Amino acid sequence: MMVFYTQSQLKQYLQPLKAAKKSIGFVPTMGALHNGHLSLLHQALAENDVAVLSIFVNPTQFNNAEDLEKYPRTLNRDVDLVKELSEQIVVYAPSVDDIYEGNTVATNFDYDGLDNEMEGANRPGHFNGVGTIVKKLFEIVQPNRAYFGEKDFQQLQIIRKMVAKSNMDIVIVGCPIFREASGLAMSSRNERLSTKGKEQAALIYKTLTQAQTVFNDKDVKDAEAFVKKTFESQPDFTLEYFIIAEVESLKTIAFKKPNTKYRAFIVVHLEGVRLIDTIELN
Template identity: 50%
Template sequence: MQVFKKKNALKDCLSEFKANNYHVGFVPTMGALHEGHLSLISHSKKNNDITVVSIFVNPTQFDNTEDLEKYPKTLEEDLALLEKANCDIVFIPDAKEMYSDNIVSGTYSFDGLENQMEGKYRSGHFDGVATIVHAFFDLIKPTNAYFGEKDFQQLQIVKKLAEKKNLPLNVIGCPIFREKDGLAMSSRNVRLNPEQRAAAPFIYKLLKKVVLQAKKNTIEEISRQVEKEFETNELLNLEYFAIAEEDSLASPKEIDLSKKNRAFIAVHAGNIRLIDNISLS
């Protein structure tokens, strides 16, 4: 496993593989790796000659400075996991390497995808995501790039980025990895205290209820029921709940089970933010 901190060194290494027409798989991460990340690497290794993983906590996608400061950093453990997963190349730049002296995001339009759900509650978030992902794509020029469906809106944004910028790569979504109790795996989960961690599986249990309710209830009825479920929950606070079409992320007037719709949710456990989603199909 080769580890690079500088863009030019990584580019030189990759140029040799590109010259031999190798397929390059890319998995961007912010570190604090878990089984969900490793599943993306597994997908990449099955379908590419070389797998590149980046570890970079991107400052421009955080709208909350406390969240950025407290985001878990476990580089030594991450590198050990990547070695064990037979990752080929790891890229661990710092902010100066990626942004020089101007740590600001670009401005992007994603045909309205960026205005739904996360976009409403996290100002500038998707501009930051697109800025760094675009930079990584330009540098690494992967054949295939892998993203988890836990951040489903982000996945759709990245697909739209590739489409609008005519980038010659495939953006591939991979299923959500969950703990045994159903909690979606997230690097932020390690920040939950024991009480919060015990309460958090409620989120997925509620989403599974929504799947059943979608067969007979209206969106308004389901939304009211979800809000009611949180009224007596002392450890978890609902930020938003939404049902949206997968491709457009727009909210339908009614649920059509013949179409691809998802339920999306964002919840606060203290100052830790958890998101999840589930297919209604």
């Protein structure tokens, strides 16, 4: 397994593979790897000749300095996990200077309003940071396919929009959410939860599945009221938002329309950790 710390080293390694028409699958991550990340790598390995994994905690997508500081950094452990999975994976673990070359600022993108909803409304500038790093990584790796988990569904849609508007010849593959046995969506942030917190956090997915039933049997306001009531009865949780939105536009809805796909999105805080999840509704 190869580990590169600079883009020049990575490009030098990948150049002959590209010349030989080998397909490259790419999984960008911020490290603190878990089985959800490994499931993306499994798919990248299955569908491509070469799989590249990046590990980089991107400063321009954090609008909270404390959140950036607390984000887990476990590079040695991550590399060991990847090595156990396959010797065929290439790891790119750059420094901030290698990526941003002394200019650590985000580019402004036009996402046709996708960034104004949900996470964008609550985290100003976040998706400009996401678009900036993903575009830079795509330009460095030049993959045929890139793999993202559906847990960050808004991010997935925004990356698809960025790729289309930038005329990049990359297939963006959305992969199902990988969950703990309890239903808790796997996330690097889960490492900050206590054992009790992880057990409690199973309520998030349980509530989403119940809200899915309420939505399909009744309507939007009934599902919203159910979720609000559920978390009001749980003093350890703080519900930041529960939103039902159209899949394509990510616009919040008030009523169901025929022949339209919807998803529910939720953010809750538990033990000082911000946890997100999402589920298809119909």
